[in-house]
Amino acid sequence: MNIPKKLDVIIIGGSYSGLSAAMALGRSLRNVLIIDTSKPCNQQTPHSHNFITQDGATPNEISQKAKSQVLKYNTVHFINDRAIKGMKTNNTFHILTDSGKEFEAKKLIFATGIKDIMPTITGFSDCWGISVVHCPYCHGYEIRSKKTGIIANGEKAFHLAPLISNLTNDISILTRGKTGFNPEQLSKLKKNNIKIVEKEISEIEHEQGNIKNVIFNDGSKESFEATYAVLQFKQSSDIPELIGCELNEQGYITVDQMHKTTIEGVFACGDNCSPMRSVANAVASGNIAGAVINRELANEQF
Incomplete structure (x- = not known):
């Protein structure tokens, strides 16, 4: 698998919101890398509901179908790995993974979710x-x-x-x-x-x-x-905070209506930035983030 080292967008997290963002970007011919550990927070849930067309399907069925559709776009790449470090230099984001791989991109999306504290x-x-x-x-x-x-x-x-x-x-x-x-x-x-x-x-x-x-x-x-x-939670990844993204009083990543964080060029979608914790909302937020990033890239190139 030939993944470019320099990409348009890196998406950290490959569940519903990350895949949704990747589809919007892939359909706009953006070079995208999804980095995911394949350990979603809802892996124990037997069935997913309240998401039209997929009501009653298992979480894995939904995500695997989504992944297969997203990866049909040949500018979208996926690796099973864990992002462990991130930094920004000038207008470029650098991500290091657990396996030692390094990538850089113009934009960054955190679709990392949250971790429930049992x-x-x-x-x-x-x-x-x-x-x-x-x-x-x-x-x-x-x-x-x-x-x-x-x-x-x-x-x-x-x-x-x-x-x-x-x-x-x-x-x-x-x-x-x-x-x-x-x-x-x-x-x-x-x-x-x-x-x-x-x-x-x-x-x-x-x-x-x-x-x-x-x-x-x-x-x-x-x-x-x-x-x-009702459980307490923490962010699944500490990279957003390490690169300067602000968290709100509830512990979610602060975003605006376009899912922009407080760091220019960095977006967040899904459970890590919203208490509306459902598949439908995750998909919607990822779609918005992907579309807004594509618009920014298009305007920068125009």
Whole structure:
């Protein structure tokens, strides 16, 4: 595989947003390199939903189909590697990979995603993406009418509660400690018959990722058929920060509506810059980033 050392665009991250950006650029004859480790955050999720034409497909089916279509454009290249270092000199970006390869490009896209920080609850990570989920739009229909928990507290739990109450009337909020709701929130939760459990969680009992019981620190347990959880996260790559990209208060890469970061020539798309965490939004953001970069390149050459 003959990959040019000097490219128009390097895309770090080859899942939905990165592939979407690459397609827009490939169709505009841009020389593009995608660098990806092939370890997406949703690899444990059995099915993807809420993305038209692909509803119910596995995440791998969607990404492999996308990859095969994108790589039909002969100016788009893909390597299975990890970008470990990046720097900018003048108007050129230099990227070094784990295998020792070096590339440079006029523009840079981070489609690197985020890394969920799993709580110290036995069995939690085994259920993540299967029966312990993050999004009612991605998973809610499939677990509708089931006995459901929300592992969160305060504003984050209260944000989910109305959305989930539209899907099931058997909800408990598992705050893992003292309740963080204000009086108005407590009143609304009570009005909607949402129970609050303030006990710490020690374990999730499950069968092949399907939750059966939540076990609390006092030894008691309660059965659930599904739970939502709000997790802390960190950026999957530290390169954006190392080259000067600003992160916002939530920990996402700061971008404008065109997915430009605070560093000229650097763009970000997908989960690393937005709390709207879904395949559809990742694809949309990558498409925008690719189109805007092509416009910049075209204007620079014109």
